[in-house]
Amino acid sequence: MSEYPVVVVGAGPVGLAAAAQLVERGVEPLVVERTDRAGAAVAEWHHVRLFSPWSELVAPAAGRLLEPTGWQRPDGETYPTGAEWADRYLHPLADVLGERVRVGVEVVGVARRGRDRVVDAGRDTEPLTVHVRHRDGREERITAQAVVDASGTWGGPNPLGGDGLPALGEWAAADRITYRVPNLADPQVRARYAGRHVAVVGSGHSALTALVALADLAEQGTRISWVLRRGVVGAVFGGGEADQLPARGALGQRAKAAAAAGHVTTVTGFRTEAVDRRMDGRLTLVSGADRVSGVDEVVVLTGFRPDLSWLSELRLDLDPTLEAPVTLAPLIDPNVHSCGTVYPHGVKELAHPEPGVYLAGMKSYGRAPTFLAMTGYEQVRSIAAALAGDRESAERVELVLPETGVCGGSGVFDQPADTVGGCCGPTGGVETLTLAAPPTR
Structure with missing residues (x-):
């Protein structure tokens, strides 16, 4: 042919x-x-x-x-x-x-x-x-x-809903939800997030990028809630200096520093079921009996x-x-x-x-x-x-890929970090930063 x-x-x-x-x-x-x-x-x-x-x-x-x-x-x-x-x-x-x-x-x-x-x-x-x-x-x-x-x-970005489908009310709140990393160099985009309560949902590199960018707005009164579906923060911040892609390791460390500086409130084990819009236009994210309330903007970075x-x-x-x-x-x-x-x-x-x-x-x-x-x-x-x-x-291999410096079964996100194994063994070589805070009710 x-x-x-x-x-x-x-x-x-x-x-x-x-x-x-x-x-x-x-x-x-x-x-x-x-x-x-x-x-x-x-x-x-x-x-x-x-x-x-x-x-x-x-x-x-x-x-x-x-x-x-x-x-x-x-x-x-x-x-x-x-x-x-x-x-x-x-x-x-x-x-x-x-x-x-x-x-x-x-x-x-x-x-x-x-x-x-x-x-x-x-x-x-x-x-x-x-x-x-x-x-x-x-x-x-x-x-x-x-x-x-x-x-x-x-x-095809994944939705906010924790079960892989859009959360109840997610479509109705589309004007307050984005599925991309905001471009804060754009004055209009920056004004949208400055001085607001922003919920960042996700645990991958895009979410870390958003956290670092939004943390720069903390002095303008921006509050950040980092919403994780997994039950522990664990190795979310990556391998740091052990990452063979240095910029990738540095990104995780910058996000970790932003969280440690108090710019981020971390909510773990939260799988969004519904998005409720209040009379003032603000949103409440709902996961069972838990709530993240008073949210102005949601940045969904769930893959x-x-x-x-x-x-x-x-x-x-x-x-x-x-x-x-x-x-x-x-x-x-x-x-x-x-x-x-x-x-x-x-x-x-x-x-x-x-x-x-x-x-x-x-x-x-x-x-x-x-x-x-x-x-x-x-x-x-x-x-x-x-x-x-x-x-x-x-059939010949012509490439060697860099290691991340992090191993562990990330899919088992409800187990304590020190018990999660994986293809390469436990995550004991990576510091686990405990940042979990109770959801706002």
């Missing part, structure tokens, strides 16, 4: 890296992006600084494709913001790929040509069809030899989930818990460990029963957290090698 392109869904960092790898291998890619420009998701968190340096943010094949154009490689030891990553790397890469990147094209379905998912015959011999809708409403079917879904999960709806006619082998490829899922399951390091993986772990279909990048992790760009770059290097017929290269 070499007369057909490999359709790459999503013109983000991993999708563009996949295209660069395919071009280098002599396989023609076609990247389809539903927004108006490559790197659109990154542009939405343009104010956030990455904890990976430039040396880990430029895909090797992409760098080789860019260098003959006069592109200047950024200093590998510095840490860009999202805006810098997009402007200095993603946009130039999309420009070099040229007509291989089509924007304003939304994928609405993928199927085996002439077969729904029930039909066995022809699944090895018929190409795939990618059903797309253009910005002007025009529909098209693109015939593809393979599909690499690198569309990410940015468009993301993949959109699998347009893949419904394909035979995917997904883990029922994480919605990640079933072979990959045990390596990234937060109920088992939180080491933050997954051994480099590629086509073997990402293949599905449907020939020629791969989920790559953040989408390959399903609902699991802590994805690194270089993990995605290794994924698509392996996939491109397999599609080019180079099995030996596809």
Whole structure:
């Protein structure tokens, strides 16, 4: 089927890296992006600084494709913001790929040509069809030899509700809830949070970023309630100096310092069931008999989930818990460990029963957290090698990932920190800061 392109869904960092790898291998890619420009998701968190340096943010094949154009490689030891990553790397890469990147094209379905998912015959011999809708409403079917879904999960933030569904009243309070890290450099956004009571819900790196940013508003009267579903703070602040990504370790330590300075009231074991709006417009978060009251703004940073709806006619082998490829899922399951390091993986772990279909990048992790760009770059290097017929290269590991310095079963969030084990043993090497305060009633 070499007369057909490999359709790459999503013109983000991993999708563009996949295209660069395919071009280098002599396989023609076609990247389809539903927004108006490559790197659109990154542009939405343009104010956030990455904890990976430039040396880990430029895909090797992409760098080789860019260098003959006069592109200047950024200093590998510095840490860009999202805006810098997009402007200095993603946009130039999309420009070099040229007509291989089509924007304003939304994928609405993928199927085996002439077969729904029930039909066995022809699944090895018929190409795939990618059903797309253009910005002007025009529909098209693109015939593809393979599909690499690198569309990410940015468009699917998890809700405030502690059971994975929106809390009662969550939609009605949408004007007071955001699911992104606020950009406090924007005067209008800063005014929204200054002098207010802000509840930050979540325990990952995005939540820590928000805590650090909002703590700078404490002198303007901003109160911060940090709402955790887990029963203990435990190793939420990360591995500190033991983290092999120094900026990631430093972020955790800055959040820890903000909490210790009294800028943050921490509420643990709180799974939001309802959001009540008072007559004055303020919100009350409800978890059983507990309350977090008088809240002006809620920042929900509880992770993301993949959109699998347009893949419904394909035979995917997904883990029922994480919605990640079933072979990959045990390596990234937060109920088992939180080491933050997954051994480099590629086509073997990402293949599905449907020939020629791969989920790559953040989408390959399903609902699991802590994805690194270089993990995605290794994924698509392996996939491109397999599609080019180079099995030996596809199965070879060409990456070493950094440790977080924290191990322990983060999914067991109701047990005391000193009893939680995991893939790498207990968390005794990491200080546990007890910050829990009773919810405001």
